[in-house]
Amino acid sequence: MYLDSGDFITRAEAIHALMARWTPDIATEILPLEQSRGRICARDVFSQNTLPVCRSAQADGIAVRFADFTDGVPDTSAWKKDLDYAMADTGDDFDDEFDTVIQVEDLVYNASGTFSIVPEAPIVKGQLVSAQGSMLCTGELILKKGAVVHPLQLCILAAGGISQLEVVKQPVVAYIPTGNELVRPGEKPQRGQNVETNGLMINGYLEEWGAVIRTYPILPDDRKLLDETLTNALQHADIILINGGSSKGSEDHTVWLLKERSSFLQHGIKSIPGIPVALSIVDGKPVINLPGPPFAAFCALDWCVRALIYRAQGRAMLPPQKVTAVLLQEVHKPAPYEFYLRLKVYKTADGFCAEPLSWGSRFSQAMNCNARMVIPVGLEGYQKGDVIEADLLYELPDEERRN
Incomplete structure (x- = not known):
């Protein structure tokens, strides 16, 4: 299906259109x-x-009768356990005859097994006693x-x-990887092949967001097989993700299939990377066609799939953790769309700095990426030294907090 930029809409418009047509059953x-x-x-x-069911001691020590202390600290050399005092351990109850606890630090034990109370120890009626129901x-x-x-x-x-x-109940998300060129992780790719890496990333995020994942084997670029697999996924999952086949190549069958089967289809978003993402409703369920490049797939996960999973759980999405940082290089958007900018953020003695990473396809860039920002429509970019807000993708480890 040829991508017509005249049909593109923003991320916000796309997710609104999708949510308006989908009401999940929250079981x-x-x-x-x-x-x-x-x-x-x-x-x-x-x-x-x-x-406590009745009351309890707030510290280790002894429980006493405060009435015995009205004239000052008494002589305890002849005191008998459970008669003049009771042992009190933190969190334990003690006999109702006693109403005050003296902590063990204010007791001096003698060789004979008796004890004395430190003269300067403060004794207040009811001290170190938690009342019934105080917790x-x-x-x-x-x-x-x-x-x-x-x-x-x-x-x-x-x-x-x-x-x-x-x-x-956790929403079930089906993940269907497609592509003749793909091999499973662990297999050495030959000429014309590539490793199916997105599944590991996607499954990790889905688990983090609270979904149950149903992963299908890698499908070849076969329309009939894709149709059959989609039918199976719709029977077993609440949300379906199809990875690959979202663009306009000769073997990109997914969007054509969604056009036939969906009650709603939006193909093309004003956001880079990930322009060819397709959002659809098939048999009352969201079916999202993710682009193949890993960071493009991540972007669609970030703004679209996460919102679906949270809604399926009746949850509101919390905003990402943000830091204010100084941009170390100028940045220009490659097109008049929203732009996901990958960043490497670290802390110096003067505060946070943000190093823009290339928006190319080298995986080494992803290894350094710990934050991102979205440059909106209407803004051409930023200058070196501009102060920006970066969304952290994870907590910065110590080595990325340079002093």
């Missing part, structure tokens, strides 16, 4: 608490426990609907008596 499932890490909480969760109360909201379950939340949920959690 839920119940999992054991220990299996819910990283999942999306499906509804508000309330504590079933009150903690958690029955009926208290402990996790909100839509929250991602992190390890700290698991701790709080367990304290609240939660052993199972209702979470949003």
Whole structure:
């Protein structure tokens, strides 16, 4: 299908058009608490426990009666355990007869096994004692609907008596790599062949965003086989990604097939790289035709596929972590479109610097890329020394924080 630039729309227009035609069915499932890490909480969760159940010590030491200290620190040489005092460990309860805790640091133990209390130790009634429910109360909201379950939340949920959690089902994303020239990772490419590398990148991001991946074997450029595989994928997945065949080559069958089968198709986006990406709805499900070049595929993942996966989970996308950096070279856009600029960002004694990376196809550029920015339509570029905002792709390691 010939790409007509007159039909191109912006990324924002494309994702809006796609979302307007797709309403995902957000289903839920119940999992054991220990299996819910990283999942999306499906509804508000309330504590079933009150903690402490009665009261507890805030420090290791002894529990005493404050009434014994009204005239100052008493002589403890003849004190008997469980009669004049009780042992108190952090988090433990103790007999109701006692109401105050003295920390072990304020005790001096003698060779005979008795102890004395440091004279200057402050003794206040009720000190170092947590009241009933001071940590958690029955009926208290402990996790909100839509929250991602992190390890700290698991701790709080367990304290609240939660052993199972209702979470949003993970969307299933089918990934279909296509191309006569492709071989699997690990196979040595021969003349005219190339390694199918996008699958590793795509699967990694899909897992990071909370999807389940269903990867198909590499398909040759065969329209009938592609049609059959798409039909199978639509039966088993919520979102389908077809990689390759998105441009206008003689073996690019994907967009022709989507034109026949889709109720909506947008082929061509005003964004470089990744102009030939195609967005479609087939049988009520999004089918995205990703370009073959890795960074072009990444860009489509970044602005389109991630938005679909988050919506399928009922989540709002958080903005990327940004840093303000000084641009080390001038940058000019190659066309009057949006432009994804790859950056290598590092920190110096004076702040962050951003080194623009070539927008060519060398993989060494990708190895150095740790941030990006999108130059919008209407802006021709930036000058060396301009201050820009860069979106970090991952946390900068120490070696990229140069002092």
